[in-house]
Amino acid sequence: MNRDVNLRLLRYFEAVATELNYRKAAERLYVSQPALSVAIRQLERQIGDRLFNRDTHSVTLTAIGRDWLPHVRSALREVDAAIDVVADLVGNAEVRVGYLTGTGADLLFELLDGVEEVLPEMSIVTTEFDFGDPSAGLASGESDIGLLRPPVDVPDLESVVVEEESWVACLPRSHRLADRAELRIEELLDEPIIVAPESAGRWRSYWMADDARGSRPAVVAAEAATYEAETTLVARGVGISFTTSSLERLYSRPGIHIVPIVDRPASYTALAWRAGRLSAPARQLLEFMLRRIPNSTGPQS
Template identity: 75%
Template sequence: MNRDVTLRLLRYFETLGRELNYRRAAERLYISQPALSSAIRQLEGSVGARLFDRDTHSVSLTEVGREWLPHVRSALREVDSALDAAASIVDSARVRIGYLIGTGADLLFQLLDGVDQALPGLTVETTEFDFTDPSAGLASGACDIALLRPPVDVPDLQSVVVAEESWVACLPRTHRLAGRTELRIEELLDEPLVVAPGSAGVWRDYWMASDARGGRPAHVAAEAATYEAETTLIARGVGISFTTSSLRRLYDRPGIRFVPILDRPVSYTCLAWRPDRLSAPAWRLVQHLRDRIPATREHP
């Protein structure tokens, strides 16, 4: 038996063992059914035996699964008890929330409204991150929970959608396309771009529309780590950028124009966390915040 089994996998096993239904278990865990199936296969590989029998009509525990489940439940109770004890030792539990610049003003403080009353004794610290770290502190461990815009380079990330936005092009006021009411991405792929720093990784690639280029390199005119720097460069005519529709309201100013891009996928703003790294107070805050999000769903 491979004993390198994570707490997350044990929680997945316990939930599926209780529900005996992949859809319901995945909904309870706020993950997709394929992600749950993959996790169970990983756990079965570590244990060295099948834990569930599954056909088109039903899911049932194998003999190994039935005998092991009470031990897993007992272990999880002990872990939760230990985490709760650790939290109670601290006079004021501290949870660190990071948010990507441009998301906090609109969303974070709405989510945090009333937390003091709902979770007394919890101290919430918020930190704004610029484009050099679009994971908003999750990748480095600087934060426990983050409000961000996927995709980001963070393993084992779980998230729920807080908001959806469309793509817009941010153009200099004098740009030849600035008077248009709508654009398609193909019209913009040869334009000089103002982009995030290289440390942004896949997030930078996403906002360069790399998937639409068919291997063509982007013309990077400048890098900017904040929306202020980005819009200033664009107003000067250095280049254009691709961004979200909320920027029309938050950062509109003389010298730039925002034009909707019709044929790009939805951009999501998500509440995100790394389950294996959450303290008991942080997990309680995640649950509280998740309950405040209408029609909560996992990020696709």
């Protein structure tokens, strides 16, 4: 057996073992599915046996894969903990904050206002994420803290609501319903719709209003990963989209019209993090940001 197994391959194995689906694991890791398959085969060659049984319909762990998985997970937790410890020891107080496009302009910098005075040694790196990753980097580990709009496909997520918004329909100005004062979701379900990329998972389904469709499939007109792309497609008449009321304030442009949808539950913007995965500096920053949220009552699952 070749004992020179690198950490990347162990993370790939853990992701496939958790998802039991190469496509979902590849999306979670932000790699291509062929690259993930090659990496797993490389790992299997290095350990000298198969880790997965694969056919065209399913992926299952072999006996060796099943018995090895808890040891790999334990090792990955130890490595992550060791990295956090050494970061603290050398004074590396960098914290990565991700935010979903459309949320940072109004909220992120309010939550960070004054942080330089309270935590002067901390280095904060902020990164905007598009609709392809609505977890704002939390799913991949690129972010320690995220400002996002649930729901997202992230295990062990904790969050606190920062803001509540209502649903709106974004329509071409020439659309037959564009002059309405308000709409109900049922009136819009047969319309061609602009949707997020497939990698958005549950978030894409949520903003397609799949819960209201029953057996009626959505007519997907196009995909868009940013509000700029989405509103451009709507203005061109390619389709409509469902979004939040802040769109009118942040991304209004000629060619679109925003109409409130009155019978949808509220959409929330939340400050989020993964339980047990915060370094000491990240916990400090999170506590600072939580104190900036009016009426915050602490973490919510």
